[in-house]
């Protein structure tokens with residue numbers, strides 16, 4: 001298949017690996033964070049750490065939208081179905097994230113009074129709109145999660161509901177923002193003061209930048225002196241991005257480079273940005289699993305569309321809930337620990353029976369390691385070694 005096979009070619013990968021070996025300086029250590037779970041998945045699936053020299057290490061970042069959802073947000077969605085009797089709609093992975101009291105949305109589905117509410121898996125916000133149109137006497141809530149990539153479709157759903165006057169449709173908005181999370185990581189004590197996580201640069205997610213462009217990352221190169229390469233999700237994209245980061249570190253000329261020129265521009269998609277700006281504004285604070293409260297890191301629905309905001313319509317109040325005490329997802333999402341540092345990894349926590357959010361989605365680093373790397377866990381993968 002054109003475009004996919006080309007970016008998975010083993011010989012080309014060997015060629016880039018050779019260029020990386022020639023480019024690294026032997027007395028230097030390189031620590032790069034791949035922010036996005038899509039990159040984490042590609043790195044584990046294609047065995048990229050095995051192709052890297054010992055002094056180049058990849059650190060998994062918090063860029064999996066399912067992994068960073070705190071328990072309290074899933075609890076809100078469960079309450080909507082159990083207590084308010086709504087038809088709660090969300091994506092498949094979201095339904096499996098562990099919540100309080102041993103529940104998940106999937107488990108809560110069995111407890112719902114079907115005469116009133118339900119919990120349903122959907123593939124897009126359009127599916128939730130369709131359910132609302134087909135059930136005019138029931139309240140339908142779309143539990144919207146994800147980074148900047150999935151925000152424009154939620155905006156379109158809100159505007160469609162407004163245009164059609166769909167009075168039984170609302171959105172529980174949990175959309176989060178990539179640059180704010182990177183700032184938070186760079187300002188964290190582990191990176192800034194304690195030296196627990198060495199970070200020499202970032203691989204930025206291409207799909208996010210198809211919407212926001214590469215420009216929002218320039219701040220990290222200019223203010224924090226951290227290079228960023230926006231990269232696609234195929235193995236050769238990731239390898240090429242690592243080579244580009246190594247070159248920047250060697251020269252000390254830090255900037256944002258775009259490996260994914262086939263779809264990303266500096267400005268991004270202005271039309272999508274305008275839709276998002278029309279529907280959403282910044283939240284002052286939002287809790288991320290692993291990162292805690294991160295200022296201005298998430299979106300809420302604008303006052304003008306408050307009629308379609310589930311938090312307003314159902315008068316929801318957010319309650320933070322601590323993670324399972326043995327789960328290391330928080331430290332893993334901050335780049336401080338590795339999946340195998342968790343006592344539950346592969347024992348009681350597996351993709352079939354996830355105890356923490358990082359084991360739920362294929363983009364979660366615990367799930368990626370379990371599926372592709374647990375039998376030969378490479379010491380290079382360890383964030384703190």
Ligand code: SF4
Pocket residue numbers: 326327328329332339342343344345346349350354355356357358359360366
């Ligand atoms: S293995 Fe499971 S419990 Fe442990 S950190 Fe990963 S997701 Fe959490």
